[in-house]
Amino acid sequence: MLKCLGLSSGRKLVRVLEHPFCAKQCQMLANEKTARVIDGKSIAEEIRSAIAGEVRRMKECIGKIPGLAVILVGQRRDSQTYVRNKTRACEEAGIKSVMAELPDNCTEDEICNALSSFNKDPSVHGIIVQLPLPQHLDEGKIFNVLSLEKDVDGFHPLNMGNLAMRGRESLFIPCTPKGCIELLIRSGVEIMGKNAVVIGRSNIVGLPASLLLQRHHATVSIVHAFTKNPERITREADIVVTAAGVPNLVRGNWLKPGAVVIDVGTCPVEDPSCEHGYSLKGDVCYEEAIRVAAAITPVPGGVGPMTIAMLLSNTLDSAKRTYNFT
Amino acid sequence: MLKCLGLSSGRKLVRVLEHPFCAKQCQMLANEKTARVIDGKSIAEEIRSAIAGEVRRMKECIGKIPGLAVILVGQRRDSQTYVRNKTRACEEAGIKSVMAELPDNCTEDEICNALSSFNKDPSVHGIIVQLPLPQHLDEGKIFNVLSLEKDVDGFHPLNMGNLAMRGRESLFIPCTPKGCIELLIRSGVEIMGKNAVVIGRSNIVGLPASLLLQRHHATVSIVHAFTKNPERITREADIVVTAAGVPNLVRGNWLKPGAVVIDVGTCPVEDPSCEHGYSLKGDVCYEEAIRVAAAITPVPGGVGPMTIAMLLSNTLDSAKRTYNFT
Known part of the structure; x- marks a missing residue:
């Protein structure tokens, strides 16, 4: 069919x-x-508005804002659209966003270098690698470099193991499934x-x-x-x-x-x-x-819309954890 | 009832x-x-006999044998029986076994010290902490210390995450479920x-x-x-x-x-x-x-009986990986 x-x-x-x-x-x-x-759109808007409020409060109290880094490889139109939506949502919520754009034919090392530099950057609290990557790149190897404390997509296997095991907590819950549960609960x-x-x-x-x-x-x-x-x-x-x-x-x-x-x-x-x-x-x-x-x-x-709202939520949580801000 | x-x-x-x-x-x-x-008993015996053969071949070829370290905390009779069965099975297969026995009221630090020393010991290829631990001890913290390369029970969350995720492989599959699948296949x-x-x-x-x-x-x-x-x-x-x-x-x-x-x-x-x-x-x-x-x-x-056979199998695999012996 x-x-x-x-x-x-x-x-x-x-x-x-x-x-x-x-x-x-x-x-x-x-x-x-x-x-x-x-209505995911309206629930996501509510959440994003609450996040924007929290970002303002953080800025007022400690003079810091959350930061998200995005790595985009290649020229896929859908990926470009997703990334644009994410960075726009950051802007609206008062979250800083930075981007590394790499060509389709880049090497794993080039991506890992970009990742390492974001890992070290104290103003970056979340890093995402927009998927899918071109086929010649090994996702597993690349995600192994990503700092666990900044894995706001929750794709690192240690995050997944902690999500699976009772009595353990993952640092980040992957955005889309987190959004699904949030929709059910709300x-x-x-x-x-x-x-x-x-x-x-x-x-x-x-x-x-x-x-x-x-x-x-x-x-x-x-x-x-x-x-x-x-x-x-x-x-x-x-x-x-x-x-x-x-x-x-x-x-x-x-x-x-x-x-x-x-x-x-x-x-x-x-x-x-x-x-x-x-x-x-x-x-x-x-x-x-x-x-x-x-x-x-x-x-x-x-x-x-919930996926993006959860990405902002994970980035905010990461910044709060970094600055011990509650 | x-x-x-x-x-x-x-x-x-x-x-x-x-x-x-x-x-x-x-x-x-x-x-x-x-x-x-x-008949798990007879299938396990077949597997143990094959493992003993592999251990002999390893010894003959490279002069090394696999080693298993066991940490036993407290005086639980059932745990003592399980540990005794495991070390006996090692002996029969030609695998070296060493044990650290700690009292019921020991601290997490004492267990972690024992773990660290086994982590460093090149003649130890597998480490197990017999569960359950006394209630005052945090299993999670203790397992975090265990070297991933020696986690022959496969309980580390990174091992579990790799088991869960498609396209990834865990270093070790937990012994009892591995034994269940082996029974189905055989x-x-x-x-x-x-x-x-x-x-x-x-x-x-x-x-x-x-x-x-x-x-x-x-x-x-x-x-x-x-x-x-x-x-x-x-x-x-x-x-x-x-x-x-x-x-x-x-x-x-x-x-x-x-x-x-x-x-x-x-x-x-x-x-x-x-x-x-x-x-x-x-x-x-x-x-x-x-x-x-x-x-x-x-x-x-x-x-x-399959659980013990799989423990020996994981320990042998770990030693083979260490010495790059196939």
């Missing part, structure tokens, strides 16, 4: 073809109730004792989301490409967090009535009606899901 | 009371087929694409077992004390790994017919017919499970 098209940015653009069952089922469900939409969704399914097991979203949900005492099942009958497992879930990057993967009949759905997927899909010829689609067939779920995040405007 | 009794060793002894449903169901199922018993049980349930989420067994099963591409659900309807989730599993430490928790009607059951539980249960007044019981109601499952590990004689 899906067709991938190459994009100059390197990212795949997906064409979503006609979905006859989808249309039929939507019609059948037309008169049924509609899920509450979890929407009044109880997590403890609930069945949760995480679809996808990337290091950046699926894995830490499953670990975080367990920390909140959910019973977690992790669904991935090798799972047989993913719909059957998903249908048992009170909470579904999906981060597969496959538009329309999760159909209405995958969901238990009353489930809460957090859609992390953001895939550019061909859409001639949009200005740039494409629009962003989540993993969930929204039109179907909205008639089965109790609550759902839209795409865009759901998890996306 | 269970009653806990204190033991001088500090470990709980559990009395298992009469289980009317258990008896009735067993009678009903009396004529049905019986699961294959996965019994010809396919893991990829299967539904697996892990009961219990301890840092030592449940967590790494769930991460390892995911590495082998199983669809994993983690059941714990907050799980509602654990029997319903467990009944969906093709593979059940249970490490709850609650005798008879997993009943026959918790299992899908044809499931493979790995029982990590070993709880001392009052048993006047035994020499010491108690016997070891697993988490699984064995008499019921054996008539539903396709294969099952007994307790004792299932996972237990």
Whole structure:
């Protein structure tokens, strides 16, 4: 049902073809109730405004502000957009941001040198390396250089181990899964004792989301490409967090009535009606899901804005820890 | 149905009371087929014999043997037994073992000093701190001192993070879950694409077992004390790994017919017919499970012997890595 098209940015653009069952089922469900939409944009704005207040208070009290350093490698248009959004958000919150831009064909050593210099810079409290990196670069080696105390993306394996182990605390929780949990909590969704399914097991979203949900005492099942009958497992879930990057993967009949759905997927899909010829689609067939779920995040405007808010939050926390400011 | 009794060793002894449903169901199922018993003792012996062969080859080729250091704190009888079994197994395999025994009331610094000295000792390739430690000691702080290259129990959070993350490799896989996977593989049980349930989420067994099963591409659900309807989730599993430490928790009607059951539980249960007044019981109601499952590990004689075999295997691997011996 899906067709991938190459994009100059390197990212795949997906064409979503006609979905006859989808249309039929939507019609059948037309008169049924509609899920509450979890407004990530407005929740993220609230959080960013609170962070801006904290940054002002910090500046007034100790004359310091948090600083974020961004390493951007290559010319991917999507990465450039993400980075621009992050630095703009910093600016709005009063957080200093600095950037190192490196060419597509740079070496691991050049990235590590940039990292080392940010590691040493006392005005930098958080460092992110915008992913994905060009294929010739070894992510693992590069992240090993990143100072644990500045790993505001929470991608270092020691951070992940501390997130996984009971009785330990990671310095930083990865931004996207942290945003998902924050959306659940701020929407009044109880997590403890609930069945949760995480679809996808990337290091950046699926894995830490499953670990975080367990920390909140959910019973977690992790669904991935090798799972047989993913719909059957998903249908048992009170909470579904999906981060597969496959538009329309999760159909209405995958969901238990009353489930809460957090859609992390953001895939550019061909859409001639949009200005740039494409629009962003989540993993969930929204039109179907909205008639089965109790609550759902839209795409865009759901998890996306929360990721940036959590990045600012982690950077602020890091600066507070550095200056012992509470 | 269970009653806990204190033991001088500090470990709980559990009395298992009469289980009317258990008896009735067993009678009903009396004529049905019986699961294959996965003989952990004999598989572990095979592995230990192969390790002994490798140790001899190493000695002949480079004049070195692997060395294991054990830190034992306090007088717990069960810990003393476990440590004795480990050092005996080392001896049989030709692995050198050294031990530091510290009193119940020792300080964290004393343990860290012992650790540091083993960290520096080039004839020691693996170090284990026998758990549990007395309550006044902070396990986390102590494990932070342990050299990653000698963490043959695989309990360091960096090892755990590397085990969790795709594209990364941990230096050591924790012994008990490694033993569980080895039992599955050597019994010809396919893991990829299967539904697996892990009961219990301890840092030592449940967590790494769930991460390892995911590495082998199983669809994993983690059941714990907050799980509602654990029997319903467990009944969906093709593979059940249970490490709850609650005798008879997993009943026959918790299992899908044809499931493979790995029982990590070993709880001392009052048993006047035994020499010491108690016997070891697993988490699984064995008499019921054996008539539903396709294969099952007994307790004792299932996972237990594998844990020690995997400890020897990790110690040998560490020595091979140190001397670059293949």
